[in-house]
Amino acid sequence: MREYNVAVLGATGAVGHRLVEQLELSDIPVKSLKLLASPRSAGEKLFFKGEEITVEVAEADSFEGIDLVLASAGGSVSKKFLPEAVKRGAVCVDNTSAFRMDPEVPLVVPEVNADQLQNHKGIIANPNCSTIQMVVALEPIREKFGLNRIVVSTYQAASGAGQTALNEFYQEAQDYLAGEEMQSNIYPTASDKKHYPLAFNLLPQIDVFEEDGYTHEEWKMIHETKKIMLDDMDASELKVTATCVRVPVAIGHGESVYFEINDDKATVHDLQAALTKAPGVVLQDSPSKQVYPQPIEAEGKRDTFVGRVRADSENPGAFHLWVVSDNLLKGAAWNTVQIAEELVKRDLVRVP
Amino acid sequence: MREYNVAVLGATGAVGHRLVEQLELSDIPVKSLKLLASPRSAGEKLFFKGEEITVEVAEADSFEGIDLVLASAGGSVSKKFLPEAVKRGAVCVDNTSAFRMDPEVPLVVPEVNADQLQNHKGIIANPNCSTIQMVVALEPIREKFGLNRIVVSTYQAASGAGQTALNEFYQEAQDYLAGEEMQSNIYPTASDKKHYPLAFNLLPQIDVFEEDGYTHEEWKMIHETKKIMLDDMDASELKVTATCVRVPVAIGHGESVYFEINDDKATVHDLQAALTKAPGVVLQDSPSKQVYPQPIEAEGKRDTFVGRVRADSENPGAFHLWVVSDNLLKGAAWNTVQIAEELVKRDLVRVP
Numbered sequence: 001m002r003e004y005n006v007a008v009l010g011a012t013g014a015v016g017h018r019l020v021e022q023l024e025l026s027d028i029p030v031k032s033l034k035l036l037a038s039p040r041s042a043g044e045k046l047f048f049k050g051e052e053i054t055v056e057v058a059e060a061d062s063f064e065g066i067d068l069v070l071a072s073a074g075g076s077v078s079k080k081f082l083p084e085a086v087k088r089g090a091v092c093v094d095n096t097s098a099f100r101m102d103p104e105v106p107l108v109v110p111e112v113n114a115d116q117l118q119n120h121k122g123i124i125a126n127p128n129c130s131t132i133q134m135v136v137a138l139e140p141i142r143e144k145f146g147l148n149r150i151v152v153s154t155y156q157a158a159s160g161a162g163q164t165a166l167n168e169f170y171q172e173a174q175d176y177l178a179g180e181e182m183q184s185n186i187y188p189t190a191s192d193k194k195h196y197p198l199a200f201n202l203l204p205q206i207d208v209f210e211e212d213g214y215t216h217e218e219w220k221m222i223h224e225t226k227k228i229m230l231d232d233m234d235a236s237e238l239k240v241t242a243t244c245v246r247v248p249v250a251i252g253h254g255e256s257v258y259f260e261i262n263d264d265k266a267t268v269h270d271l272q273a274a275l276t277k278a279p280g281v282v283l284q285d286s287p288s289k290q291v292y293p294q295p296i297e298a299e300g301k302r303d304t305f306v307g308r309v310r311a312d313s314e315n316p317g318a319f320h321l322w323v324v325s326d327n328l329l330k331g332a333a334w335n336t337v338q339i340a341e342e343l344v345k346r347d348l349v350r351v352p
Numbered sequence: 353m354r355e356y357n358v359a360v361l362g363a364t365g366a367v368g369h370r371l372v373e374q375l376e377l378s379d380i381p382v383k384s385l386k387l388l389a390s391p392r393s394a395g396e397k398l399f400f401k402g403e404e405i406t407v408e409v410a411e412a413d414s415f416e417g418i419d420l421v422l423a424s425a426g427g428s429v430s431k432k433f434l435p436e437a438v439k440r441g442a443v444c445v446d447n448t449s450a451f452r453m454d455p456e457v458p459l460v461v462p463e464v465n466a467d468q469l470q471n472h473k474g475i476i477a478n479p480n481c482s483t484i485q486m487v488v489a490l491e492p493i494r495e496k497f498g499l500n501r502i503v504v505s506t507y508q509a510a511s512g513a514g515q516t517a518l519n520e521f522y523q524e525a526q527d528y529l530a531g532e533e534m535q536s537n538i539y540p541t542a543s544d545k546k547h548y549p550l551a552f553n554l555l556p557q558i559d560v561f562e563e564d565g566y567t568h569e570e571w572k573m574i575h576e577t578k579k580i581m582l583d584d585m586d587a588s589e590l591k592v593t594a595t596c597v598r599v600p601v602a603i604g605h606g607e608s609v610y611f612e613i614n615d616d617k618a619t620v621h622d623l624q625a626a627l628t629k630a631p632g633v634v635l636q637d638s639p640s641k642q643v644y645p646q647p648i649e650a651e652g653k654r655d656t657f658v659g660r661v662r663a664d665s666e667n668p669g670a671f672h673l674w675v676v677s678d679n680l681l682k683g684a685a686w687n688t689v690q691i692a693e694e695l696v697k698r699d700l701v702r703v704p
Contacts, residue, residue, distance in 0.1 A: 149667075153505035153608035155554050155597065170529065177526055194642040201648045202507050202599065202606040204660055204674045209639035213620065213662045239666040243608040243674065245507065247554065248600050254554040256505035256595040258610075268565065287561035290546040296553045308556055310565045314591040315501075322556045322595065 003031035004349060007066045007090070009081060010073025011035035011055050012044050014163040015095060018333035019070050020046055026337050028068075028344050036062050037073065060084040068349050070336050071095060086122035091349050093124050093339045095332055097216075100125040100224060107227050110338050111280040112139045116231070117342055122351040124339055129331025130154050130217065130244065131224040134255055136304040136330070137323045140278035141271055142229060142238075146262025150240045152221065155247045155254035156206055157295060158198055160327050161186060166250060172199035173248070188246060203246040217244040252295025253331060255323040264316040268309050271319060275306055280330070285309050293324035301326055302334045355383035356701060359418045359442070361433060362425025363387035363407050364396050366515040367447060370685035371422050372398055378689050380420075380696050388414055389425065412436040420701055422688050423447060438474035443701050445476050445691045447684055449568075452477040452576060459579050462690050463632040464491040468583070469694055474703045476691055481683025482506050482569065482596065483576040486607055488656040488682070489675045492630035493623055494581060494590075498614025502592045504573065507599045507606035508558055509647060510550055512679050513538060518602060524551035525600070540598060555598040569596040604647025605683060607675040616668040620661050623671060627658055632682070637661050645676035653678055654686045 006023065010016045016037070023030065033048050036058035044055045056062065058077070063069065063085035071078050072095035082092045082099070099105040106116035107125045112135050117124060127135075134152060141147060158169040165186040172182040182197035188205040196203060207216035221242040226235045247254070275283045284293050285307040293305035304325040312318035325331060343349050358375065362368045368389070375382065385400050388410035396407045408414065410429070415421065415437035423430050424447035434444045434451070451457040458468035459477045464487050469476060479487075486504060493499060510521040517538040524534040534549035540557040548555060559568035573594040578587045599606070627635045636645050637659040645657035660674035677683060695701050 151503055151610050153595075153610075155507065155599065173525060174529055177522065177529070188642070192642060196642075196646060197648065200600070200602050201646055202601060202604075202676070203646065204606070204608075204644050205639075205642060209642075212665070213639050213660065236666070239664075241610070241664045241666065241670075241672070243505075243610075243660070243672055245606065245608065245674075247507065248552070249554060250552050252554075254556070254597065256556075256597065256608075258503050258505075258593070258595075287557075287565050290540070290544060290548075290557060290561075292556050294548060294553055294555065296549065308565065308595070312591075312593045313564070314588070314593065318593075320593070320595055322597075324554070 001029055003029040004067040004344070005032045005065055006030050006068045006070065007034040007036055007063060009036045009058055009069055009071040010077065011046060012037050012041040014159050014166060014328055015072045015332045017046070018328050019072060019336060020048055022329070022333045022337040023070065024049055026341050028341055034062065034066065063088045063090050066090040068340055069093070070340060072332065072336070082123055086351055089351055091120065091122055091343060091351060093126060093336050095126040095336045097128065097220065099123050100127060101227065107224060108339050109135050109228055109335060110342050111136050112228055113231060114342050117339070117346060117348055120348065126332070126336045126339060127224045127228060128217070128220040129160055129327040130156060130253055130255065131221050131228070132331050132335050133253060133304045133323050133325035134221070134257060135225055135228050136280050137257065137306045137321055138259065139229060140274045140281065141261060144274045145266045147238055147259060148262055149260040150225065150238070151258040152242045153256045154242070154244045155249070156244060157247065157249040157251050157253055157327050159251050160253065161189065165190070169198050169248070169250070172197045176200050198246055199248050201248060204243070206244040206246050215244055218242040249295050251326055251328060252298045252324055253327045254295060257321040257323055258318065260318045262317070266317070268311050268319070271309050275309070280304055281306055283307065293322060295324055298324045298326050302329050304330055353381055355381040356419040356696070357384045357417055358382050358420045358422065359386040359388055359415060361388045361410055361421055361423040362429065363398060364389050364393040366511050366518060366680055367424045367684045369398070370680050371424060371688060372400055374681070374685045374689040375422065376401055378693050380692055386414065386418065415440045415442050418442040420692055421445070422692060424684065424688070434475055438703055441703055443472070443474055443695060443703060445478060445688050447478040447688045449480065449572065451475050452479060453579065459576060460691050461487050461580055461687060462694050463488050464580055465583060466694050469698060469700055472700065478684070478688045478691060479576045479580060480569070480572040481512055481679040482508060482605055482607065483573050483580070484683050484687050485605060485656045485675050485677035486609060487577055487580050488632050489609065489658045489673055490611065491581060492626045492633065493613060496626045497618045499590055499611060500614055501612040502577065502590070503610040504594045505608045506594065506596045508596060509599065509601040509603050509605055509679050511603050512605065513541065517542070521550050521600070521602070524549045528552050550598055551600050553600060556595070558596040558598055567596055570594040601647050603678055603680060604650045604676055605679045606647060609673040609675055610670065612670045614669070618669070620663050620671070623661050627661070632656055633658055635659065645674060647676055650676045650678050654681050656682055
């Protein structure tokens, strides 16, 4: 059996730690593990299968002899280092937005489009967290009934902005409860000019704004959903629009998904039946027993939880879903490792 | 000038306190104020214009000599006492759901349908909090461009469930931050069987479920919106569907509102212009300056804050809004007192 020399680029931070953890839990035969980060984070020590590993400074030559790279150190870091890694023979699964919309790069959610992996040229992109859980929930429905329109409103957790942001959020919450003023230096997004508290608040801005009034996050959901669900089909076959809101929850994104299918006869029961059989989906949908997805229940789990399947009583073929998943696992670290597992299973850990 | 003997039914609690406060700030000439509540809450003392008033136990005879009743003590209390008050000549503005869908009872948001007040037969209903702020934002758009469809996802604050629930929410947040287990006895709704923590969580249940999987809160938004915006028009002219979610915010509901107008040529700028002129609306919509509505900014204010006006790029005539308002003020106490102000202004404080 082939064993792999693996590197994690961006090993520190909320997603980085979980990448190492999910890799340890995975089926991937790891021969060696190298942990890489910026000079600022190098020196930190992490455990992998009982062995202590020191995080090293990432350089182009760090990827010599590496077979598989899992990257989550920011878009500019991926842009700089992943082509270097590919040049040295490594296949890279990238959790940043750097290559997602590159037509040469497969954008993969294994439950939806694992077959796209065979087209990789060295880099495979992991989608945005809010996109992943939505397509996992909608793909079994699209497959069976067709799908022509999505209107999604997100309820995205604090940890989506990273570990430092999450720490700021906890501090804000503590200050608020103590009756003190909240100090905000990160939310809604570190890279923008103004900062607002997230604790006990709602921030309808994730990432920066584009000229048209949409945020990057909203456009990511729109473009990535089409790329993942439609493969080579016409992008106009599925209309997608999104509103992304950061909410004062630590871990676990919620999504209120409204959608229209091509089958006007399908019932809520039909949709639930399709979801019950769907890979990666756990149907939690029993209103009479108050069973529905909640972030505090989803935390630490790999699945996408789906509930509140309801028909729009006035628009035939239109339905609602409520979708929750751990944004750091299925939304990031687990989906990345899951892609790597698929690459291993299909013997695709080689640069073509 | 006529002066009024006023009674507040349900004077204790989150909305009750604000009813007294908003009445004090209002233009209504108050001759006397009687504060009424259940035996459990009687005895509490509140200040009104510098005078201390003791809360009395509500009985049918409490309404003798009263001209105007502001009620917020729960549906069953309103059902029991308001007909008694009307019998004794008092006009009642009711903040419960008891009479909202009664065809004989006007359901009023003054910015939208104040003219309905002239049809009252003694009772006027105040709509549900989440409905009010949405119709305030959408009415100026409906008036100018027509409106045929609404898909709303709410982000509703903890205080919508009342003061005791809000206290539980704060306690949960404190326990969570201290690493202790959260004790939940109220959320999602006191009257249902199971209870879940709201702090650092999302609860896609507000009020109890109906057979079709919708919650009462969702049906309230659908039915009330049609009654308020359409008056005597055909309810099928405006399609409304809703998903209501409780979020860990103390005060201030957020709403992601997606809607379709009848005018395919209208632009974001046209909609913003209509909103700028609209009564009760404050447009906060400058993405490049990161200006958008936030609950912590809306708290304590009477206005409805609207921002993130955006066009759906793939569906002509379809748009997004993000709407925030203080659910205890415009969503409850202020709208109730505002209705009373309108009744006074129109000399309608008399049972016909």
